[in-house]
Amino acid sequence: MNSFEVGTLVIAVLGLVLSLLSLIWQAATYILSGSRVRAELKHGTRGADVVVSGPPGWKRVAAQGLEEEVIGIEVRNVGRMAASIDSVHAALPRGTKTTMLQSIIGPPLPHRLDPQSVASWFLPLAPVRATVGTAAEVFKRGNPSKVWMEVTVAGKVVRSRQSMWLGSRPDLDR
DSSP states (O other): OOOHHHHHHHHHHHHHHHHHHHHHHHHHHHHHHHEEEEEEEEEEEEOOOOOEEEEEOOOOOGGOOEEEEEEEEEEEEEEESSSEEEEEEEEOGGGGGGGOOSOOOOOHHHHEEEOOOEEEEEEHHHHHHHHHHHHHHHHOOOOOOEEEEEEETTTEEOOOOOOOESSSSGGGGO
16 A cells, blocks of 8 residues: 555545534534423412412422412423423323313413523412322222423423422322
């Protein structure tokens, strides 16, 4: 093999490596350029004009006069494009979901979630507890049940990373 052939081979291999790197970069840019939504479960209580929340299993703040227990979701858009939040619901195994039409606490739906922004929605916990009790009867499952929150973003369901065990009555919670 002469020096001309070696040079040609080096240039060909370098061209192949650069084209593969370019293809990988374009794929990564495409994936990372859209909206990317992350969801976190919240549990808390509410008063007339305030919601106090924390991580799953967080206990009520009855001493502050906050009587209604709520379950919620904090949605964060970590992408570079806006996302449209179409619906919010509490979900149980086997596809059972609770969606509030009137008494949802948070921005009106559908909601445009701009890049690098956060929004939260909360549902009263009483209807979710009723759903847990009904699902336990219908599907012959245990009570309490695992519950998580979900949002629909442009037809795609995004589930909260956390879940909590919720019973049909507060004394059944784990």
